[in-house]
Amino acid sequence: MTNSAMAVAAPRRRALHGHPLLDRLVPIATIVLALIAIWYVAAVLMNMALVRDAFEREETPYTASELIAGTMEAERPLLPAPHQVIAAFVDSVFGYPLNAPRSLVYHSAVTLSATLLGFVLGALLGIALALMIVHSRVLEKSLLPWIICSQMVPILALAPIFIVVLGALGLQGLLPKSIISAYLSFFPVTIGMVKGFTSPDPMQLDLMRTWSATPAQVLTKLRWPAAVPYLFAGLKVAITISLIGAIVAELPTGGEAGIGARLLAGSYYGQTVQIWSALLAAAILASALIGLVGLAERVVGRQMGTRP
Amino acid sequence: MNPLADAGTLADATPRRLAVDISDISLTFETADGEVEALSKVNLQIAAGEFVSFIGPSGCGKTTVLRVIADLQQPTSGTLSVNGMSAEQARLSRAYGYVFQAPALFPWRTIEKNLKLPLEVMGFSDSEQRERAARYLALVNLSGFERKFPWQLSGGMQQRVSIARALSFDPHLLLMDEPFGALDEIVRDHLNEQLLQLWDKTAKTVLFVTHSIPEAVFLSTKIVVMSPRPGRIIDVIDCDFPRQRTLEIRETPEFLKVAHRVRVGLRAGHAYDE
Numbered sequence: 067m068t069n070s071a072m073a074v075a076a077p078r079r080r081a082l083h084g085h086p087l088l089d090r091l092v093p094i095a096t097i098v099l100a101l102i103a104i105w106y107v108a109a110v111l112m113n114m115a116l117v118r119d120a121f122e123r124e125e126t127p128y129t130a131s132e133l134i135a136g137t138m139e140a141e142r143p144l145l146p147a148p149h150q151v152i153a154a155f156v157d158s159v160f161g162y163p164l165n166a167p168r169s170l171v172y173h174s175a176v177t178l179s180a181t182l183l184g185f186v187l188g189a190l191l192g193i194a195l196a197l198m199i200v201h202s203r204v205l206e207k208s209l210l211p212w213i214i215c216s217q218m219v220p221i222l223a224l225a226p227i228f229i230v231v232l233g234a235l236g237l238q239g240l241l242p243k244s245i246i247s248a249y250l251s252f253f254p255v256t257i258g259m260v261k262g263f264t265s266p267d268p269m270q271l272d273l274m275r276t277w278s279a280t281p282a283q284v285l286t287k288l289r290w291p292a293a294v295p296y297l298f299a300g301l302k303v304a305i306t307i308s309l310i311g312a313i314v315a316e317l318p319t320g321g322e323a324g325i326g327a328r329l330l331a332g333s334y335y336g337q338t339v340q341i342w343s344a345l346l347a348a349a350i351l352a353s354a355l356i357g358l359v360g361l362a363e364r365v366v367g368r369q370m371g372t373r374p
Numbered sequence: 375m376n377p378l379a380d381a382g383t384l385a386d387a388t389p390r391r392l393a394v395d396i397s398d399i400s401l402t403f404e405t406a407d408g409e410v411e412a413l414s415k416v417n418l419q420i421a422a423g424e425f426v427s428f429i430g431p432s433g434c435g436k437t438t439v440l441r442v443i444a445d446l447q448q449p450t451s452g453t454l455s456v457n458g459m460s461a462e463q464a465r466l467s468r469a470y471g472y473v474f475q476a477p478a479l480f481p482w483r484t485i486e487k488n489l490k491l492p493l494e495v496m497g498f499s500d501s502e503q504r505e506r507a508a509r510y511l512a513l514v515n516l517s518g519f520e521r522k523f524p525w526q527l528s529g530g531m532q533q534r535v536s537i538a539r540a541l542s543f544d545p546h547l548l549l550m551d552e553p554f555g556a557l558d559e560i561v562r563d564h565l566n567e568q569l570l571q572l573w574d575k576t577a578k579t580v581l582f583v584t585h586s587i588p589e590a591v592f593l594s595t596k597i598v599v600m601s602p603r604p605g606r607i608i609d610v611i612d613c614d615f616p617r618q619r620t621l622e623i624r625e626t627p628e629f630l631k632v633a634h635r636v637r638v639g640l641r642a643g644h645a646y647d648e
Contacts, residue, residue, distance in 0.1 A: 267476075269476060269478040270478050270480065272472070272474070273474070276444055276470070276471070277491075277495045277496060278468060278495075287491065291482045371482055371524075373525050
């Protein structure tokens with residue numbers, strides 16, 4: 067009874083849904099539309115008092131629709147409406163030459179370079195620390211607590227210290243930002259790789275021993291490949307916090323360039339639209355970076371025979 | 375060439391070399407609840423070319439015997455020689471291949487690369503690796519599966535790969551720790567027959583841990599019955615079926631007689647418990 071009902075229902079379901087890509091996009095689009103709707107309502111409510119004050123100051127009569135329209139076009143709203151953010155974003159991405167100080171592409175590129183260098187440094191440091199921890203109990207006991215402590219200090223407090231100290235050492239520009247970025251991003255890689263390097267089955271380790279494998283062989287032929295899934299899990303977290311680290315590092319540098327500098331300048335001058343468009347740029351950058359790591363993971367996974 | 379006659383002359387002409395010589399081995403574990411005597415004064419001599427099964431309830435130390443021979447664990451007291459060497463020397467000279475309960479294949483390597491793994495570790499040349507991988511895959515009837523990954527094979531096939539892997543570097547000794555324990559009866563029977571043929575073809579010494587009485591009697595030239603707390607040998611039964619035997623011998627009176635003796639031994643060991 068139920069079986070036959072399901073058999074009938076199955077093709078109908080398929081007809082309703084259509085292309086698999088569409089199936090995946092529909093739920094995402096629904097959420098995005100709902101968020102945009104909530105955003106508009108919030109913009110109206112939050113900017114209402116601001117606009118009403120402006121009308122009353124000029125002593126002009128206003129209607130409700132004028133009031134609502136005003137909340138979506140204010141120059142310095144508390145909460146800019148989505149279309150204002152998009153317009154400002156499009157303008158600052160396409161409206162200026164790529165190296166102009168008002169171009170969001172320019173600022174994104176500055177932050178991206180610090181992010182990528184920080185990510186590479188952080189990943190290498192993370193793997194090196196994990197290797198040391200896995201191979202020595204003494205190092206595990208002495209290093210691990212400090213590694214965990216390092217992440218308990220807020221980076222916002224540490225970043226200016228880093229900038230000042232590194233500046234005194236003659237390091238400026240890209241490198242100090244990357245170091246702050248690496249300081250954050252090594253952590254998930256270390257934690258993941260410690261787990262990954264110790265993930266081989268005891269039987270696999272015993273097998274290597276029965277073949278009298280050297281420690282280097284155990285590492286390259288067993289521990290390292292076994293750790294690859296953990297590596298990618300760590301790298302996905304690391305790449306986003308590399309970006310956060312780079313942006314935070316741009317705040318105390320006085321705001322010359324970078325997404326962080328745009329955020330800082332925006333908040334100085336009450337340019338909420340500029341802040342939001344910089345945030346949008348950061349979000350797009352983060353998604354693209356995670357996407358790239360995910361792509362690398364799939365390519366490596368295919369070569370390593372991961373079950374589809 | 376008749377393998378049966380061949381084996382006969384081999385056995386008669388040369389005085390049998392000892393593959394494994396265990397004397398007075400004891401092994402004590404320190405656990406949270408105090409000491410556990412995993413092995414107590416175990417003595418055993420195994421001649422080259424024999425097929426010896428270890429049978430007994432869990433905790434009787436049959437796996438431990440294998441691990442001690444393989445130098446994966448060190449005895450607390452007693453002496454042990456493997457191919458006339460110490461266990462460590464034997465391991466370093468790659469004297470044995472070990473097959474575990476689970477296939478323990480490396481999931482990121484294809485079947486061929488899994489077979490090549492010990493050869494890579496031992497530094498065989500590329501051409502030798504290729505040649506041996508092909509030869510031993512053929513030996514376990516898995517030619518054509520070179521490029522598959524382990525998850526694409528059934529449990530029985532995976533275990534055959536792990537046996538081929540253990541044989542690939544041509545060790546004198548094959549240590550097998552319940553290799554077919556996780557497989558169903560029919561696959562198990564089939565693999566038992568294949569294993570016997572393999573043993574006949576390669577003339578290895580095989581040490582085989584099992585829970586199954588019929589499996590032990592069917593495969594072995596010698597059955598070692600063990601008992602737990604402390605782990606010790608309570609009976610060693612010779613089992614002289616012809617080298618080339620079929621599953622049908624399991625219905626013969628001789629077979630049942632040996633099986634009965636194993637069962638009596640096991641029961642005596644268990645009585646200690648209750």
